[in-house]
Amino acid sequence: MTDVLLECQAIVKVFPGVRALDGVGLRLTAGSVHALLGENGAGKSTLIKVLTGVHTPDSGRLLWRGGEVRPRSPLEATRIGIGVVHQERNLIPGFSVAENITLQSPPSRRGLIDRAAMTDPALRCLGELGLDLDPDRPVRELSVAQQQLVEIAKALYTESRVLLLDEPTASLSPREAERLFEVVRRLKARGTCVVFVSHKLEEVFAICDTVTVLRDGASVLESSPLAEHTPDDVVGLMVGRAHAATQLRPREVDTSAAPVLSLDAVSTAAGHRDISLDVRAGEIVGLYGLVGAGRSELVKAVLGLDRVTGGEIRVHGEPVRIASPRQALHRFGIGYLTENRKEEGVFLDQPIARNITVTVWKRLAKALGFVSAREERDVAHDLVERLGIRIAGLERHAGELSGGNQQKVSLAKWLAADTRLLIVDEPTVGVDVRTKHAFHELIWELARDGLPILLISSDLAEMITLADRVVVMADHRIRGEVDNDRDYERMSGRIIRVIHDRATSAVRPRAVEA
């Protein structure tokens, strides 16, 4: 009955400074749907990369039907029978559905593609999934959901017995997700093992048979039947008690002060509905949600990068329409510390001084628009001192700095502009623990000096360390708000319950003294 396809034994993968996987075990049986769960950074992505041959494990064994295998490339993994559908689409846009499905080994005779022979297997794979798609249609004309299904058909063509689906429903509508689940059930019926990686516990409990939970790179629950667990159990295992939030010095927040930024029943073109929240002077408001909840998109709409379709945005009580980030900065004093540091945060091949003063060139400009190099240095120097940025010289390029210091440079440019409201998006992704701590203190002090801060983070520990109130978002809506009592275990349980449990989401937990 239990036909084990793939087994992992004590997999360890070490990256410089991090034990990404620290003894992971996993058993995947034919004809089942297996949930792989864990918080951000628990090691899910690394495990997927090990299973698909992107990374080779430092120790531990992979057994395929009892025999040891060592896939060294994604291609080798597919040949063994392990397929993966990534979050990003991996299709050739100009090729037809049939060409994409058969891409890895197109039917050919003497070096010539056999088109007729290509259509049949493609139709067979689509048929097995119950899909009615024109095999000759170029995939660029398909919707994201349809493209994802084509990728699953592609995995069928290469005869994958184990199929990893990484956050497959992140960019799907509920209706599209249902169609995907139908396909997953068909795969299960034909003896495939589907590994379902998701943050959405409702979905996991709806379609999965067994579950593995990762925490800090180790499997804390290993291939256990899902029926033996409740969502609360699983959440408890995911969160654990290991990383307690850091305690910072207490700080007074005047909760009676008038809000600096208010959103009142805002809806956007990106799909947000009925978003209301306030940020007061000296307050750190956390905006928590899982990937795809729509937090960064909400901020983009506030900054005028996306259309606001309803409701009202008020700055210091005045209703405003913000047309562009330029207006947001120069008229309303709103700064946005982006999550994509390297792409949107700093100019890697420009001097540090110029990176810091980019927001204030207009103020520094003299006759004919020239910027005085000395004044530029003075402004930059003050901020480098104030934020404790470790640099070899102001004229060095920002690209030479470590991730944490780049992040500080990115922050410095908003402080240079005398920002009156700071929006901070995933500030400590990819920085080491010490810099992370220093950065937290920095944000804390900025708030103590009276700066209102809206903090977006997927890092629960960071949220609980910094935020005074945590507003929880899911599916582009606000699900609830939790006052932070800085007790990691109690808080994390509450926040995750607000996300997953609709019943409690309408109940606002009682206020707890900070």
Added chain:
Amino acid sequence: MMTIRDRGAAALRRFSRSTTTTLLCVVLVGYLALGVASSGSFFEGPSVRTFLRYLATPVLIGLAQMVALCVGQLNLAVGALGGFTACLMGVLMADQGVPAGVAVVAGVLVATAVGLVTGLFIVVTKINGFIVTLGTMTILQGAQYGLTGTRTVDGYSAALRDFGRAAPLNVPLVFLTALAAAALLAAFLYRATAGRRLLAAGGNPLAARLSGISTDRQIVLAHTVSGLLIGVAALTATASLPGVNRSVGGDWLLPSFAAPIIGGVALTGGSVAVLGTVLAAFVMRLIDAARAQFSLDPSWVNFLIGVVVLGTVVGGRIHQSHVAKRGGSRGSAPPAPPRGDARPAAVSPHPGGSG
């Protein structure tokens, strides 16, 4: 499941909406209009011969650029390599007395080899192809000047001249050569596994690599094929021109980009349109012929070609955003969602409580 007839109809619908169809109409209407406006003299033998003879080289250089574009590369050395190869053929025949056949084969082989070396250089050094071909362009221009100096080499073999002049049934052999090259290229790109790999690597390098396709090899192959086509273009140019000098190839670069872009090829790689590129070269040749016919100011030709290139790109952009807006709703119906009873209740959409 859709039937064969449905799929045939879908394919026909796609074709009727394509750039190629539009271009085909433009070519037919333009050619007829030009014929009528010249009171029929444009349809006579000598006019047709001249028209097609000087169409051969634009077609070939357009295809040479298209092959580079399809893997996401740019080849700035199209004109310089063509001019250099033409002069090399001329000098071999006129100065060294090499027979026409040998000189032509040598020229085409040298052009192919230069393409191969360019591709290898790009892959090994990982320097952007734009910069590498900018360099080879300048080097080849220097080499071309070194071969001919300021003179025009015209004392070359009668056999090649006869080839350039021959036009059975008013269709010049050089034009047939270009068409044959286009047909072979189309077969290679659309049917051969090697050609498909080229397109896959250009369309999505990451997905191609995951499927076991080496993108580096495809870049080398694309530049080699590009060099080969430029070699053939040099042959048709040498055969139909009265003589070769240092200015041959100097005005090839813009048309080499214009033809594939008008023909519907994406600059970002992954798409080709052999027929579209041939037809686009035809359209540009029509503009040129109209100028000759009506003695228009030559600057108008460049102006018109520029307008056509920009118009095509803007049109494509508008079409793209149109398609994106309509999303996957077009064409075949999406599979029916599972019935209500199979639906997991927990994932139904619901409004959230506010805080």
